[in-house]
Amino acid sequence: MKTAVNSTDTGTDRxxxxxxxxxxxxxxxxxxxxxxxxxxxLGALFGVLRPAFFDERLVLFPLLRDISTxxxxxxAQLVVLSVGHMNLAVGRMAAxxxxxxxxxxxxxxxxxxxxxxxxxxxxxxxxxxxGWITARTGVSSFVVTLAMxxxxxxxxxxxYSALTENAAFTTRPAxxxxxxxxxxxxxxxxxxxxxxxxxxxxxFTVLALIGLGFLYACTRMGRELLLTGANPAAAELSxxxxxxxxxxxxxxxxxxxxxxxxxxxxxxxxxxxxxGDTFMLPSFLGAVLGGTLLTGGVVSVIGAxxxxxxxxxxxxxxxxxxxxxxxxxxxxGCVLLLALSADRVRTVVSYRKVVRST
Amino acid sequence: MITIRDRAVTVLxxxxxxxxxxxxxxxxxVLAGCAALAIASSGSFFEGPSVxxxxxxxxxxxxxxxxQMVALCVGQLNLAVGALGGFSACLMGVLxxxxxxxxxxxxxxxxxxxxxxxxxxxxxxxxxxxNGFIVTLGTMxxxxxxxxxxxxxxxxxxxxxxxxxxxxxxxxxxxxxxVTALVAAALLAAFMYRCTAGRRLLAAxxxxxxxxxxxxxxxxxxxxxxxxxxxxIGIAALTATASLPGVNSSVGGDWLLPSFxxxxxxxxxxxxxxxxxxxxVLAAFVMRLIDTARxxxxxxxxxxxxxxxxxxxxxxxxxxxxxSYLEKKGKAPGRIPPVPPDTEIQPATALPSTGxxx
Numbered sequence: 001m002k003t004a005v006n007s008t009d010t011g012t013d014r015x016x017x018x019x020x021x022x023x024x025x026x027x028x029x030x031x032x033x034x035x036x037x038x039x040x041x042l043g044a045l046f047g048v049l050r051p052a053f054f055d056e057r058l059v060l061f062p063l064l065r066d067i068s069t070x071x072x073x074x075x076a077q078l079v080v081l082s083v084g085h086m087n088l089a090v091g092r093m094a095a096x097x098x099x100x101x102x103x104x105x106x107x108x109x110x111x112x113x114x115x116x117x118x119x120x121x122x123x124x125x126x127x128x129x130x131g132w133i134t135a136r137t138g139v140s141s142f143v144v145t146l147a148m149x150x151x152x153x154x155x156x157x158x159x160y161s162a163l164t165e166n167a168a169f170t171t172r173p174a175x176x177x178x179x180x181x182x183x184x185x186x187x188x189x190x191x192x193x194x195x196x197x198x199x200x201x202x203x204f205t206v207l208a209l210i211g212l213g214f215l216y217a218c219t220r221m222g223r224e225l226l227l228t229g230a231n232p233a234a235a236e237l238s239x240x241x242x243x244x245x246x247x248x249x250x251x252x253x254x255x256x257x258x259x260x261x262x263x264x265x266x267x268x269x270x271x272x273x274x275x276g277d278t279f280m281l282p283s284f285l286g287a288v289l290g291g292t293l294l295t296g297g298v299v300s301v302i303g304a305x306x307x308x309x310x311x312x313x314x315x316x317x318x319x320x321x322x323x324x325x326x327x328x329x330x331x332x333g334c335v336l337l338l339a340l341s342a343d344r345v346r347t348v349v350s351y352r353k354v355v356r357s358t
Numbered sequence: 359m360i361t362i363r364d365r366a367v368t369v370l371x372x373x374x375x376x377x378x379x380x381x382x383x384x385x386x387x388v389l390a391g392c393a394a395l396a397i398a399s400s401g402s403f404f405e406g407p408s409v410x411x412x413x414x415x416x417x418x419x420x421x422x423x424x425x426q427m428v429a430l431c432v433g434q435l436n437l438a439v440g441a442l443g444g445f446s447a448c449l450m451g452v453l454x455x456x457x458x459x460x461x462x463x464x465x466x467x468x469x470x471x472x473x474x475x476x477x478x479x480x481x482x483x484x485x486x487x488x489n490g491f492i493v494t495l496g497t498m499x500x501x502x503x504x505x506x507x508x509x510x511x512x513x514x515x516x517x518x519x520x521x522x523x524x525x526x527x528x529x530x531x532x533x534x535x536x537v538t539a540l541v542a543a544a545l546l547a548a549f550m551y552r553c554t555a556g557r558r559l560l561a562a563x564x565x566x567x568x569x570x571x572x573x574x575x576x577x578x579x580x581x582x583x584x585x586x587x588x589x590x591i592g593i594a595a596l597t598a599t600a601s602l603p604g605v606n607s608s609v610g611g612d613w614l615l616p617s618f619x620x621x622x623x624x625x626x627x628x629x630x631x632x633x634x635x636x637x638x639v640l641a642a643f644v645m646r647l648i649d650t651a652r653x654x655x656x657x658x659x660x661x662x663x664x665x666x667x668x669x670x671x672x673x674x675x676x677x678x679x680x681x682s683y684l685e686k687k688g689k690a691p692g693r694i695p696p697v698p699p700d701t702e703i704q705p706a707t708a709l710p711s712t713g714x715x716x
Contacts, residue, residue, distance in 0.1 A: 139674040140628045142435075146618055147670035154664025161658060284495055294489050329503030337496040340488050 032291065034346075035306040039313055046317035053320055060197035061183055067305075067312040068205040069263045073279045074286025074304040075208055076256035081287055082216070083249040084229040084296025085134065085141035087127075090257045090283045091276030092152035097123035097258025099156055102169030102271025105176075112175040119262045120255050126152070127254015131247035141250075160273045169271040180266050201263055205305075208256060213301045225249055229296025285311050285332075289339055311335075380625030380677065384640035391647040399654055406531040412650055414601055417535035418443075419642040421594035422613050423620025424546055425587045427638050429490075430621055431550075432563040432576075432583040433630025437494040438479065439591055439617040441501035444610025446472040446595035448508045451605040454517035461518035468599075469592035475501070476588020480581035490580070506607045515604030525600025535597040540639075542593055546586075547635040559583055564631025616645060619666055623673045644669070 046053045053059055073090060080087040087093075101119035104110040110118065126148075134144045160167045182200040216222035227235045228245045236242050260279065265271045288294065289310060290303020314335060318328055396404055422439050429436035450468035453459040459467070479497050483490045527534050550556040561569040562579035570576055594613075599605055622628070623644065624637030648665050 133671065133675065137675050137678045139678060142628055143618075143622055143670065143674050146615065146622075147667045147674070150615060150619070150663045150667025150670065152667075154660040154662065154667065157660035158658060158664065161660070281495065281499060284492070288492055294491060324507075327503055327507055329499045329506070331503075333496045333498070333500030333503065336499065337482070337488075337493065340492060340496075341486050344486050344488060 032300060032303050032306055034343075035289065035303070035310055039306065039310050042310070042313050042317060046313070046320065050317075050320045053317065056195065056197040057183075059316065059320070061199055063312055063316045064197060065199040065201055065267055067309050068199060068202045069260055069267065070279075070282045070286060070312065071205050071305050071308045072208050072256055072260040072263060073283045074290070074308050075212055075301070076253045076260060077283035078287045078290075078292050078299055078301065078304050079212070079225075079249050079256065080141065080253045081292050081294060082225050082229050082296060082299045083246055084232070085246065085249065086145060086294075087130075087250070087253045087257070087283075088142065088145040088280060089130065089149040089152055090253065090260075091279035092149050092156065093123055093126055093254045093257035094261025094264065094276030094279055095156045095273055096126055096152050096261070097254075098261035098265040098271050098275045099159060099273075100258075101262050101265065102171075103163065105173045105271075106169040106171040107163070110173065112173045112179070115173065116262055119258050123258020123261070124251050124255040127257070128247055128251035130254065131250025134250065135243040135246040157273045167273060172269070176266060177269070180269065201266065204259060204263060208259065209301055209305060216299055216301060221245075221248070226297050226299065229298075231297070282308065282311065285336060289336070310339075380673075381634065381637045381640060384624065384637060384644060388640055388643045388647065391644065391651070395647065395651060395654060398651075410531045410533060412646065413531075413536040414533045415649075416642060416646045417533070417539040417597040417601070418594050418613075419616050419620060419645060420539040420639050421542060421590055421597060422617040423624070423638045423642050424543060424635065425590035425594065426617040427621040427624070427626050427633065427635070428546070428559075428583050428590065429587045430563075430626050430628060431630060431633045432559055432579050433566070434483070434490040434580060434583060435494065435628075436479075436584070436587050436617075437491065437614065438475075438498040438501055439587075440610040440613035441498040441505065442472055442475055442588065442610075443591045443595045443598065443613055444607070445475075445501045445505040445508070446592050447599045447602075447605045447609045448505050448514070448607070450595065450599050451514040451517050452508055454521070455514045461521045464518075465521065465596055465599075468595055469589065472592030472595060473585055473589040476591070477581065477585040479588070480584030483584070484577040484580055505610070509605070509607050511607070513604040513606040517599075521600050525597070533601070535601050538593065538597055542590065543635055543639050546590070550633050550635060555582070560631055560633060562630075615663075616642075616666075619645060619670050622670055625677070 043053070073094070076090050076093075077087055097119040100122035101115045104115040104118045130141075130144060130148050133139075134141045137144075157167075163169075179200060183196045183198055214222075216226065224235070224240045225245050225248070227238070227240060228242045228249075232242055235245075257276075257279075261275050264275050268275075286304045286308035289307030290305070291300040291307075292298060292303060311332065314332065315328060318331060323331070399408075402408060422443060426436055426439055446468045449471060450464050453464035453467060454461055457464075475497070479493060482488075483493050486493075524534055550560070558569070558574050559579050559582060561572070561574055562576040563583075566576045569579075595610075598609060602609065620638050620641040621634070623641035624639075625634045626632055626638065645662075645666055648669070649662055652659065652662050652665075
């Protein structure tokens with residue numbers, strides 16, 4: 001996991017190599033490194049204050065399960081941000097995908113894997129439709145995905161109330177509860193067993209991270225996505241079919257959102273319309289804290305994981321310290337603003353240093 | 359004679375331009391919707407009490423739509439609309455019920471707090487140059503937490519009877535809250551169309567570089583827009599507090615999406631520089647009509663979101679098709695302010711709120 005992730009980091013971090021090729025910025029400007037240090041420091045701090053923080057089964061396992069789900073959500077946002085678009089409907093697309101998975105299990109009696117595939121296809125299709133509308137009409141993706149959010153919010157609730165009795169699919173196919181509660185400790189290679197802290201669901205996140213990392217770092221397609229985001233006009237003139245790339249980005253976003261919806265449904269055990277209600281804020285938090293630009297053209301796949309982890313660690317740590325749920329949001333908002341301001345200050349200071357040294 | 363003919367020509371061309379605008383379409387939709395509802399309810403839609411409830415719950419959507427419109431016209435987005443409104447409403451309620459503050463003072467304090475928070479948001483965006491989208495996302499999170507901390511799980515209903523009476527009173531079946539919203543809209547329209555400060559706002563939104571070169575501080579306009587937005591949200595919170603049976607932590611939770619839907623349906627461009635006060639008010643009317651129709655035919659509440667989403671999508675797509683059709687015919691209609699057709703064909707792939715991005 002580490003190597004794949006590292007290669008993506010160097011591959012996609014264009015802010016240093018693209019803008020100022022002659023003078024590399026000092027290493028402490030690297031946002032990812034700062035995030036990692038912050039996560040480790042905060043984890044240690046919470047661990048010292050509340051030793052229960054390192055309880056593998058009761059604290060770390062659910063924490064990592066949440067982080068796995070939300071990282072996929074952040075990646076779904078990251079893909080559209082890479083072409084300079086936004087996806088406000090990321091939570092609803094997750095609910096839409098989960099609806100199909102639940103329908104597949106409940107009505108069609110599908111096995112676990114086929115239901116997941118159905119869910120992914122549904123998410124991909126709705127994402128592609130959104131992307132097609134955006135590219136075809138040229139309307140800002142903000143408006144289109146906002147409208148799509150409205151449409152899906154209504155549609156998913158309507159479908160749930162039409163298809164089910166108590167607005168939830170509760171049928172669980174074989175393997176779902178195992179997927180939910182199994183950790184690496186349940187998978188043994190001979191005598192060696194994994195850590196009980198790492199949930200089995202993290203496999204989806206790792207797959208998504210590797211897949212996207214490979215896409216952005218090693219493929220022509222990924223480069224074209226980034227170029228489309230950085231400068232659509234230049235991309236169009238250099239022969240990139242920008243409309244098709246935009247559709248692709250939205251389709252991928254829908255796919256990842258549906259995957260996140262499936263993971264959220266698995267971790268709660270039921271397929272409900274409220275899945276994904278809270279996804280919009282974390283999707284932006286994770287991607288933006290990790291260094292992905294809202295204006296497009298710069299992404300950091302590993303940054304999405306780190307940003308999401310930071311938010312998750314803070315949330316869990318404050319929760320353990322006895323800070324009430326109501327105050328958590330206040331602190332999270334402050335952390336977001338502080339982190340971004342600090343990042344801004346750091347960039348400005350280091351840029352001045354580089355300029356002065358020339 | 360000639361002057362009269364000249365005037366007639368001017369009026370006619372103005373009328374023709376008006377007939378091509380979004381506002382006219384919306385006006386027709388509103389009239390048709392009212393007629394349809396009147397037929398469906400066999401006339402009871404135009405009776406006193408039903409007109410009263412219709413207008414009673416129209417005040418807040420109009421005001422939040424206008425608040426979002428002010429932010430949009432300088433090219434900013436305000437995601438904190440719902441959170442700020444809910445927070446101010448709860449603040450007023452708590453001040454009156456728990457603090458024993460007289461209604462007038464509490465209302466003033468609430469509106470001023472909302473304005474001050476808008477001002478601080480604007481200053482923060484300008485000072486740090488962080489994208490306004492992210493900053494308001496942060497303030498939204500903070501305010502949600504603050505609102506929850508203020509009221510917790512209670513519903514505060516023990517506040518001033520005077521305010522409640524004012525909120526319920528409706529001379530000639532026209533509620534005072536609705537009059538408040540209309541007065542606010544009229545003042546805003548006068549500010550936007552007739553004042554130098556309002557024109558400066560639009561100039562800064564339409565083309566920041568040109569505005570700066572002609573001596574307009576774009577930073578100051580961004581701060582002003584967010585302050586105005588805060589003020590309008592404060593008034594919206596006032597109407598909500600006055601007309602609702604009580605305030606709790608769910609007030610403002612469903613404001614964000616309608617606040618975007620009203621200006622977008624009303625014909626305001628997300629990229630900034632355009633304003634449509636009447637259009638926004640009419641769009642709020644249309645959404646309220648959908649809501650009333652839903653109640654009339656006793657459908658699932660989810661239909662509202664579904665339909666509003668479709669209406670938004672239809673509006674933006676239809677507008678785009680209409681524009682390209684007119685361009686083909688070679689006479690683009692003068693919009694307010696006239697947008698050169700070149701910028702209209704360009705896909706609006708760039709992020710709408712680039713105000714603090716550089």
